[in-house]
Amino acid sequence: MTQCSDPIVIKLGGAVLSSPETLEKLFHTIAVSRQKRPVVIVHGGGYLVDELMKKLSFGTVKKNGLRVTPAEQIPFITGALAGTANKMLQGQAMKHGIHAVGMCLGDGGLCQVEVLDPALGAVGRASAGDATVVNAVIQAGATPVISSIGLTAQGEMMNVNADDAAVAVAKSLDADLVLLSDVNGVLDENKSLIKALDSETAEQLIASEVITDGMIVKVRAALDAANDLGRAIEVAGWRTPEKLADLIAGENIGTRFYPRTEK
Known part of the structure; x- marks a missing residue:
């Protein structure tokens, strides 16, 4: 990862948002570290959406890990993610x-969003767009807090997977990317943290059953993100936010995933 004043994109998941103590530590660290390097936050907030859907008596259906989002539900999901979750994080900051500055993927054309699969409803695929507005926010000394809600060219609201949204934002900004996860990284057969992984090594560890079960999905998704971004990304644990300062400074605190073209 780059050790300079280039931005670093930090993706926060729903589990982080549900832990006030962790958010407190996280934003304390960001407040100190952002003076050395600009930070951009991209977030989801699935647990807030789940709670809202339950209160509204809407059923929750998922296909391949993605929430099926009927057109009549997207206004509520947008309110939970671009509204409640976004302002909660902005307030913590x-x-x-x-x-x-609270934002979404559509602001200033930051990310281009199109329908991922009609069968999923208002679920979008994000790709890099125009970072002019976000760069202006950063240049003004502010921290963008970006929800994973996007807009199509036709103005339709779309729910985008937060990891995919973070990759698209990082690509728009030509920035490093950190995915904060519920795990500190990938462990080897001795339960020690693996500092670096590429596709070849990962597949060997999967074949030898060192990487198993749900971790296989996480590892392959992280490698896909690194390949899509064209640079190494880091997966680190959100439960130790005090270590984030080292990560922002360019140090390795979790597992670093390398794209096929980089070693």
């Missing part, structure tokens, strides 16, 4: 003296 403000508590720590960070000038935060």
Whole structure:
């Protein structure tokens, strides 16, 4: 990862949003570290959506890990993600003296979004777009907090997978990417953290059953993200936010995933 003043994109998942203590530590660290390097936050908020859907008596259906989003539900999901979750994080940032700007993928054409699969409803695929507005926010000394809600060229609201959204934002900004996860990284047969992985090594570890079950999906998704972005990305644990300062400074605290073209 780059050790310079280039932006770093940090993706926060729903589990982080449900832990006030972790958010407190996380934004304290960001408040200190962002003086050395701009930070851009991309977030989901699945647990908020789940709670809202339950209150509204909407059923939750998922296909291949993606939430099926009927057209009548997208206004509510947009409200939960681009509204409640986004402002909750913006509020946490403000508590720590960070000038935060709440945004979504559609602001300033940051990401281009199209329908991923008609069978999934209002679920979008994001790709890199125009980072002019976000760069202006960063240049003004503020921290963008970007929800995973996007807009199509026709103005339709789309729910985008937060990991995919983070990759698209990082590509738009030509920035490094960190995916904060519920695991600290990938462990070897001795339960020690594996500092670096490429596709070939990962497949060997899967074949030898060192990487098993749900971790296989996480590893392949991280490698896909690195390949899509064209640079190494890091997967680190959100439960140790105090280590984030080292990561922002360019150090390796989790597992670093390398694309096929980089060693």
